[in-house]
Amino acid sequence: MTPWYEPLRLELLAAALGTGLAGVLSPISAWLLPTTWGSFSILPGGPSNAKREDADLVRHTQRAAKLVSDFLDAWRLAQQGRHSFAPWRWNGAGILPPQAGVHAFRLVRDAQQLGLRDSRDIIALCLQRVGIHPQLPRHPKIQRDILDAVKGVAPLEARFERYNAADWKDIFASLPQAANYS
Structure with a gap:
């Protein structure tokens, strides 16, 4: 299983999926992500709208x-x-x-x-x-x-x-x- 929730992997997922990431992060409503450039970002979880492609x-x-x-x-x-x-x-x-x-x-x-x-x-x-x-x-x-x-x-x-x-x-x-x- 891929450890998606490592900071870099999560940052790459966010970049790849955009708003589709929310469903992947659900049921947690907010993730605090340390970024590769030294700051933090908050990623929201929510209903899935990811596409098959x-x-x-x-x-x-x-x-x-x-x-x-x-x-x-x-x-x-x-x-x-x-x-x-x-x-x-x-x-x-x-x-x-x-x-x-x-x-x-x-x-x-x-x-x-x-x-x-x-x-x-x-x-x-x-x-x-x-x-x-x-x-x-x-x-x-x-x-x-x-x-x-x-x-x-x-x-x-x-x-x-x-x-x-x-x-x-x-x-x-x-x-x-x-x-x-x-």
Whole structure:
């Protein structure tokens, strides 16, 4: 049985189901949820209005929870380090931005949809996306690096280590403006 009521899993469920979450949380009328970005949220329980098509999304979010948690840990650690070029690094209140768990899930899902299967490759891409630019996979050089990682030619982290601050600045400058992390 999946431990849905762990904070990250519950946060992912809330993001996946929206108002449909109320029926899952019933009969408890209110849940106090510690969030991945360091605050609290209250989730209401109530009658179920979940749809049948929600089941696949719920299963996917719950299967991804461990990898999302690992990425969030890496993101927190990266926030404490110094970076030569990280224009998208979070500088607001708290160690991670609001809705960090939701952004993390979307970034992990996107990396998997690009064909990445190794957790280290997925986390490496996600970390660069939250530090350099959310649309990093659109850049041709990064696309080649991702393809090489998918084929097993070289780990993505090793590919990214080849880039210096000037390379990252050039890549950043060529990408369109983004509104948020995911």
